[in-house]
Amino acid sequence: MAKQLKKAPPPKEMDMLPVMSLMTVLIPVILTMASFQKLAIVEVNLPERTEMSIESEPPPPDDNALNLTVAITRDYLEIWARGGSLPREFYKEMWTFRCRSDGDTITYDPSTFVYDDKGAAKNPPKCQDGRELDSEKFRYSIETIHLWALHKESEEDPGKIKMSVYSKTDSAYLDGNNEFITDPALVRPGLTVATLSESSARRLACGQSAPGVEDICSDGRPAVSLRPRSAYDELAKTLMMIHNRFIDSPDADNIIVLADDDTAFDKIISVMDRARDSGFFKINLAKLAAGG
């Protein structure tokens, strides 16, 4: 009699339920630990002089010292070095708000706001869906403070907004002469440009990305934009030039940032960023005496 083969039982499916339970517990635990906002710090040196004024004792002069200072006032940025100053960089301040109601952004000229005695705006910013921001606390909805660089012939001249070509990643392009590119038609594949960072020269290309090559195209067409030039970009360009020229100076890494009392903290941090990115790592803060 032929030996009857025992039929193997069908394989048992693995019980996934405990693993699923573990996953369900793990995910909320990790969610609570996750940080979606990454914080960093900006270090400063404490003020050496409490206030820059005519009455305060000036430091002993050093002929080789750069004594680089950037002043932020209501209308312009100014750079002083070696006892002299560079032409003022006038700007127009613009505030971009993010509306919670529709998620869109709106940009306003802050000088258009009219305030009552309590400091509340009579004409608060209006979102695209028609809703108004809080008349008292709308300043705390500012997402970005833009400083648009102005070309002025004189102090009285209202000025003309300078324009620049910006990349997809929001970097201003500089040509071979280290000047801002102002015509988008010039920015074409094959052109060599630089941005406002060290060793940033790159060749522009379309649909091709590699070290030293930047893909400027989107859907097969150059996707650069002509926008108002940031006064911070003008500042960064000048600071980089100064740093490269006075690299042997004993205080080549030092910079003092001066500001008016009502200067927003955001502007201070932006100027400090540009200073640090240009090679000035030791940043001191000081107050601009009333009246400049």
Add this chain to the structure above:
Amino acid sequence: MARKTREYGEPIAFSLTSMMDIMTIILVFMIKQVDSEGQLITAAENLVLPNSTSTKTPREVSLGLVVDANWVLVDGQRVVETSIVSGQDTLLVAALDEVLKDKREIEKQAKIAKGEPDEGGGNIIVQLDKNMNYDVMYKVMATCGFSGFTNVAFAVNQLNPEE
């Protein structure tokens, strides 16, 4: 001929394999999001920190000072109203100085107890709203220096941390 009715056999077990795949992907994504080093500073409520290109992160736990639109807080405790700081003419914020000096003393005592030298002044991380005016910032910073916290750093949002 009568229509043959469908016979239901044993209930088919609910397949969890696809669900497991989804969960595994989510889990891997979440683990990637979690900073393995952890964060030594936590963003305060009621304020928006400015964005910065700085990538420097604090190395050790520091005292936290927060200045929002209404209050100046040290370690979460309200110390003085921001409007009072803004309105005063002097650089030293007396109420804040008092609290900071106490904190600095505690810090010194803790270091002595551990047998560590107390060199270089105390560390403090200041969180200010991006729209806070420079006058308030300067007074707070100067008060930190007066009370012994000479290593002052400002907390900022890291701009494009992935880049």
